[in-house]
Structure formats: structure tokens, C-alpha cells
Amino acid sequence: MKTSLITIGEQQNVLEAAKLMKKHHVGSVLVASGHGSISGIVTHTDLVERCLAIGKGTDCLIREVMSKPLVGVEPDSDISDAAKLMGNEDLRRLVVFRKGKIVGILSDKDIVKISPSLYDLIAEKVEGHLR
Numbered sequence: 001m002k003t004s005l006i007t008i009g010e011q012q013n014v015l016e017a018a019k020l021m022k023k024h025h026v027g028s029v030l031v032a033s034g035h036g037s038i039s040g041i042v043t044h045t046d047l048v049e050r051c052l053a054i055g056k057g058t059d060c061l062i063r064e065v066m067s068k069p070l071v072g073v074e075p076d077s078d079i080s081d082a083a084k085l086m087g088n089e090d091l092r093r094l095v096v097f098r099k100g101k102i103v104g105i106l107s108d109k110d111i112v113k114i115s116p117s118l119y120d121l122i123a124e125k126v127e128g129h130l131r
Helices: 014-024 044-050 079-089 108-114 116-130
Strands: 007-009 028-032 038-043 093-098 101-107
Touching: 007 014, 014 028, 014 044, 028 101, 038 044, 038 093, 079 093, 079 108, 079 116, 101 108, 108 116
Parallel strands: 007 028
Antiparallel strands: 028 038, 093 101
């Protein structure tokens, strides 16, 4: 999992999110609410599907395109359970929680690096979604 977590405010726009993702070489950023808590996550896919591809432009606010609620696992969860959850929920990233606090983000790429055989658990649902 990635443990260096990048955040962006709900009031910022998708262009700022895209710049952060490029700068930090990540595919997602966590979204901080006005109260400092994490309220969601924004991924490359969110930027494209919920804003750019439908002609809204780069001034869309993060709160309009973020994914919520956060879906996650505990750090000691079984990796195959995480892969199943990703497949069932059609997600490419899970937030990793320890005692209710976010400590990382686990991506489908992380799982494939550790156990390529688990890719089928993720891809089965994703392929169905793409058809």
C-alpha cells in the first residue's frame, strides 16, 4: 500500500487535483472536508468520467466528482479479501484504516505485484463493467 497520502480540499477544482496527482505520481488523492476530516477520494477515473468527459471543464469542484463513502480494509486484512472487495465493489483502490484512521491506500496494482493470481478476483467484475 501507499502510505504517503496526498490530500486536496473539497473546494478546490479538478485541475488542481490532476496537478497534484502528476506531481506526486499517484492515481488518487484523499479529499479533506472543511473540518479537516477525510470525506472522500478522487481518482483519475473520477476526473474523467464525472467531469471532463461530460464537458464540465477543469473548473469542476472536487466535492462534485469525489467518490464517497470511503471503502476500505484494516492493515491486517487478508489480501485475497481485499481483492474480492475490489472486484465486488468495482474499485481499483481501497483505503486502509487502522482504528478508524486512514494509514494508506491499497491499489489493484499493489495486489497484482504481491500476488498476480488474485488479479482474476478484481478483473472479473471490472471486465463485466466494461462490457
